[in-house]
Amino acid sequence: MNFKQSFKLAVKSLKSSKMRAFLTMLGIIIGVASVIILVSLMNGLSNEMTSRFEDMGTNTITVNVMGRGTNRSLSVQDMEKLIEENSAYLEQYSPRINASVTVKYETTSVDTTANGVNENYDKMQNIAVPEGRFVQFIDCERRQKVCVIGTYLAQKLFGGMNPVGEHLKINGSAYTVVGVLEEKADSEESSADDIIYIPYTTATRLTGNASIGSYYITAADTDEIETAVAIIKSKLYSVFGDEDAYRVTSMSEMIDMVDEMTGSIALVLVGIAGISLVVGGIGIMNIMLVSVTERTREIGIRKSLGAKRKDIMRQFIIEAATTSSAGGVVGIIFGIAAAYVAGILMDMSVAPSWNAVLIAFSVSVAIGMIFGYFPANKAAKMNPIDALRYD
């Protein structure tokens, strides 16, 4: 008995009782669909996070200084010296001081994040300033009260007006807007466009804390990031003498961490969804056992005509695998559709992976074969004369 024959027969018996076939497949459909939905959402999440990190530049290294004892920070001069001495590995640096602030223009006020940086920061982070200019060396030197704003703030505070040259208030003190950043995320609230850059020297005043807690450093070569990280670490160790006083993270390390984290969350979720696949498999086994009993006479007839054990076996296994893979296909289609709907509802990006689809399909075929084995074996081992006499 060849494969094509068995397959045609399996399709025929699926068609002849559609409702039963559907109910049998339901477990597999739900299982496969939930796997696809979860993987698509996790994938989307991971892609989104990765691309955010990549926007910051994969050769970026972040240094956070917690300090130790009275020695609480690394001065800008020290950092400058470190970069100069290791110019083969380290390219540029910028302090980074974050502060939650309230920005006010005339009567409109908005809460946002102010970032204190130096003149290198726009090149390091590929920040474009189509209108006006970015923070410059002289601004930092003279502690100028200037700022560069994101498009969200530009729209929110100034409406259609050109903000460059206008004055706004950050936590009550007046700043001149010298530039508007390029739009990055549809000018939405709390997106990359909801941001304001000021000279780091001005920022220390704003926060009332003269020490600089974190730096961004760019490595000269993406392939040498590890060496760059090691150089920075050894410098920091020589200053603080304690590994817990600072943290040095490279962006590529962060991306790896995110991938790993979302990957293991996905694995757990898929594992849980996998349980419903097993339940689906048991459903198939149940129906196949019923089917074998119902078709005892057919099995007897086939045996009387010369069907061997493996012929009968193959017929029922193919039937079970056809049922479960049909369920798998329906589940995949349903899962992808549902993932997109969920993505829209939860405002998440969705990325169905072909690997997940392929694996889900193979798993559903395999489940049919595994759970079809026992009923098929039962059919194959029937005694021809008993099967023929059965009614």
Next chain:
Amino acid sequence: MIRLEEVSKIYRMGENEVRAIDGITLEIREKEMAAIIGQSGSGKSTCMNIIGCLDVPTDGKYYLQGRDIGCLKDDELAEIRNKTLGFIFQQYNLIPKLNVLENVELPLVYQGVPEKQRIEIAMDALKRVGIEEKRNNVPSQLSGGQQQRVAIARALAGSPPVILADEPTGALDTKTGREVLDFLQKLNEEGNTVILITHDMGVAERAKRIIRISDGKIVSDSGHSVSVSGERKSGYEAERKGSYEF
């Protein structure tokens, strides 16, 4: 060709045992047409099932084409049924969800014949029994006589040397029954060994050799109708070895 030696089939049901057939010794030669006749429950079907390798005897030996059937495995028996034996049952035993052509193709499917050739052979078999125009119908759309003809076509499709028919006319009216018997006779004349099982003397008389069984034992046998060399004997010259009278 077919040789049973002291074959018994005993069914045990709790305390009591039923001797469905009880020490049957029988030889059927190639190209013979033999009828096994007996009342209902006398053991005819049990006997045929053993000859047909569908069932195994409790005791005794069964040789088919010189092979000891008792020591064969399931799959070897399946192969013998496939290549050597063609069955015709009282209840036709067609597979309801397959159409006529697909039913007739089955023995060829299990012989591993490729599809194109399979359809050709199956169509030939259907033509021989004159039912080729129903090839796309399913069994439930056919009359009893037509279904039995499909069953005969299926038995022929694998071109087995031995045809076993268990009450083939049992569910048919006299006229269609006669057609079926005519056909079996024709097959025998063409060189097939035919074993016909019936409770009806009128049917049994179509065969050149009549074996009567009762309570699982042979009570009379009209003797071989074919010589060892394979030549046919005329009816009245047939060996009378029946030591049993009835």
